[in-house]
Amino acid sequence: MRLSERAARSNPSDPHLAEFDALISLFCDEFDRVKDRVATILPAVAGDKGFVFTNALGSVKYHQGDYEGTIQEFESAIANGGPTGPISLAYLMAAHYRLGETERARELVDLYEEYFPGRRVDLLMSRLFVNPAYGEDLTDAMRRAGFVTN
Numbered sequence: 001m002r003l004s005e006r007a008a009r010s011n012p013s014d015p016h017l018a019e020f021d022a023l024i025s026l027f028c029d030e031f032d033r034v035k036d037r038v039a040t041i042l043p044a045v046a047g048d049k050g051f052v053f054t055n056a057l058g059s060v061k062y063h064q065g066d067y068e069g070t071i072q073e074f075e076s077a078i079a080n081g082g083p084t085g086p087i088s089l090a091y092l093m094a095a096h097y098r099l100g101e102t103e104r105a106r107e108l109v110d111l112y113e114e115y116f117p118g119r120r121v122d123l124l125m126s127r128l129f130v131n132p133a134y135g136e137d138l139t140d141a142m143r144r145a146g147f148v149t150n
Contacts, residue, residue: 049081070095086121094141105145
């Protein structure tokens with residue numbers, strides 16, 4: 001976090017440094033910092049599809065129990081051509097599962113398995129967070145939605 005904060009202070013308007021800081025903050029459980037960074041930088045990068053600010057915000061919302069907000073952020077990122085991959089689908093399937101939308105969660109599991117066969121995002125998530133409970137919660141919801149790890 002110290003290095004991330006230092007990099008972000010070196011050039012607060014640099015979206016790449018802000019993105020780095022937002023992601024480091026996410027995995028260090030600094031959720032309010034992620035929200036602040038996204039709110040500050042997002043207007044400056046509107047229309048640039050390569051950044052993961054909306055995805056980071058969706059992840060924060062998941063870990064704070066706002067599953068509807070999680071779905072909204074990730075679906076917005078996808079609709080606007082933002083980065084989408086195994087992590088996006090993992091959060092979407094987990095959020096739908098946590099909302100009791102098990103059929104939609106299972107559809108996302110099937111989509112994940114079709115496009116990212118063998119990709120173990122659950123292992124990645126179990127190692128990224130300073131507090132492993134965040135990764136465990138996400139992977140628990142994924143498994144309950146039907147995600148199988150073999």
